Amino acid sequence: QVQLVESGGGSVQAGGSLGLSCAASETILSVDNMGWYRQAPGMQRELVAQIFNDDSTNYADSVKGRFTISRDNAKNTVYLEMNSLKPEDTAVYFCNVAAFPHFEYWGQGTQVTVSE
Secondary structure (H helix, E strand, O other), X not given: OOOEEXXXXXXXXXXXXXXXXXXXXXXXXXXXXXXXXXXXXXXXXXXXXXXXXXXXXXXXXXXXXXXXXEEEHHHOEEEEEEOOOOHHHOEEXXXXXXXXXXXXEEEOOEEEEEEO
16 A cells, blocks of 8 residues: 655744655556645645646646645655745645546645744
8 A cells, every 4th residue: 555654844934934745655656646735724625736747737826936846756755845935824735646547645644834
């Protein structure tokens, strides 16, 4: 069973930066995309950023220009660099890997807290 292990969450003041990483326990075949989602208290889980096999990316409008997603295929790892953090970025961040034909893997989540 593939496991996704996230690290790098924490607390930071508004305007600060944090980096998240997510490592798969083994190589996942036929990956379609890797991404990050987040869920704030009382809110639905939402897409933050995705990176596809051709290295194209997709970002939520709320994080464009502040967050950067990247991947290291050799390490089975996806990263999320978060800059200019805002209190509204506070959430639990989840790593996601979608693979053909219908597989999907989730990390356990890591807390990001941004204070005023």
